[in-house]
Amino acid sequence: MASSSPGGIRGEVGETSSSATKEVQIDNIAIETTKLEERFKIVMKARKNASMAKLYKKVEKNIKELRECFEEDVTKKYDDEALAWLLFGDGCAILQYIYCATDPDNNKFKELSIKHDSVAFGHQDLFFLENQLPYCLLKWLMSLSKMKKELEKSIKKFINEFVGKSQDQEILVEIEPESIHLLDKQRTSLLAKHGGQRVPKMEPKSTQKSNQNVNWQSYRNVQELQATGIYLKRSEDDSLSLSDIYFSTLFPCFGFLWLPPIKVDDSTGPKFFNLIAYEMCPDFDNDYGVTSYISFLDSLIDEANDVKELRKVWVLHNLLGSNQEVAQLFNEIGTDLVPNLEIFSKVKSSRQKYYKNKFLTWTSQIIHDHFSSP
Structure with missing residues (x-):
């Protein structure tokens, strides 16, 4: 199994689903073994390159620190030199991919004869929990590159584009938190509020106290909320922070639930499954912001x-398929979650x-039933 450590998680070569047939498992192992052999060939060629060997020395110098980012079972079959070269090769490949992916003219991948489907799968693979590399590795490699600023800018642009933020919605933080890996950096971007502030981490006692004072079973879905006079609104300033959810009232009988916009497509499921799995890692101390x-x-x-x-209020942009498919997706992702009740x-x-205010409920329902647009 892959390591659950947030410091850098990688799966074992040839790992397959237990539900797969024996023939499929054998084929998958053969394919993965071939990929590993190809990676070793590339690495061996790189070792003959003097400039690459110089860059490698930085990784080799910090190999003990990098090894500690993985579970022992994942790296024990590699000696320090072999592990250093593998991490060096993978780290360079990630930086090159991100640099190409953020090319404004979209010509970099064409020049490398990489097809669109491979680009799309690579996009998702970079954020799989089991594929994470320590972010310090990427920083070391960038620090030794002549294109350091360009590479740093490309990562920031890549993360913003993946979470749906434009460049003018860049996270504004006085001190940017040290990223553990790319998935961690993505999570930080998704949860950053206006000005880069985050929802404070809550203590378990506070969460339990809040839970005692509220009847959670009374909450309703969108349609039932609207029937009681609670209307949905898209968050002001088009904030994309997942934590930017709040409730307000106008006069006694109108309530408004403000939600950040979200785009739903084929990448939404894998993205949130990986982020939730990351938050569930036993050694990752966090506030379960994405899960919540x-x-x-x-x-x-x-x-x-x-x-x-x-969709009608522009909170959700459906690029996945039917409305029912979107509903099923979130019902599936939301199964058996344990959120931080204090956050919202x-x-x-x-x-x-x-x-609970019956007078407001009756008044709002009359307005909703008799004065709403057909």
């Missing part, structure tokens, strides 16, 4: 009509307080 967001969104989406309503506790308690 998905749990909250899943509570709003029960069926296709809920997705339809989210104010939103939920305000929404619940509004919902």
Whole structure:
């Protein structure tokens, strides 16, 4: 199995699903073994290159620190030299891929004769939990490159594009947190609020106290919320932070639930599954920000009509397929999650307080039933 350490997670060569047939497993192992042999051939050629050998020395010098980023079972079959060359080759490949992927003219991959489908799969593979390399490795390699600034800029652009942020929505932080790996950097970008501030980490006692004061079973999906006078709104300033969710009221009988926009496509499932798996790592101390967001969104989406309503207010952009497919996706991702109840506790308690006010509920329902647009 792959390491669960957030410091850098890589799967074993030839690892396959237990549900696969014996023939498929044998084929997969053969394919992966061939890939590994090809990587070794490339590495061996690189070792003869004087300039590459100089770069390699930086990795070799820090190989003990890098080895500690992996579980022992993953790296024990490699001596320091072999592991250093493998990490060096993989690190350079990642930096080159990201640099090509952020080319404004989209010509870099064409020049390398790399097809679009390979580019798309490579895009997702970079953020798989089991494929993560220590970010310090990438920083060391960039520091020795003549294109250091260009490579750093390409990573920032790559992350922003993958999470759906434009360049003018760049994260503004006085001190950018040290990234553990690319997946960690992606998570930080997704959860960064305006000005780069994050939702503070809550203590377990505070979470338990909040849980005692709120009746969580009373929360409703999108359609039922609308029937009680709670309307959905897209977050102000088009904030894409997953933590930018809040509740407000206008006069006594109108409530508004503000949500950040989200684009749903083929990459959405793998992206959130990997981020949630990362947050669940036992040695990663975090506030379960992504898990809590998905749990909250899943509570709003029960069926296709809920997705339809989210699309109508431009909260959800569906590039996946039917509304039902989107609903099924979030219901699947949201299964058996254990969120941090404190993160959206104010939103939920305000929404619940509004919902419990019967006078407001009746008034809003009359307005919704008789004065809404057909």
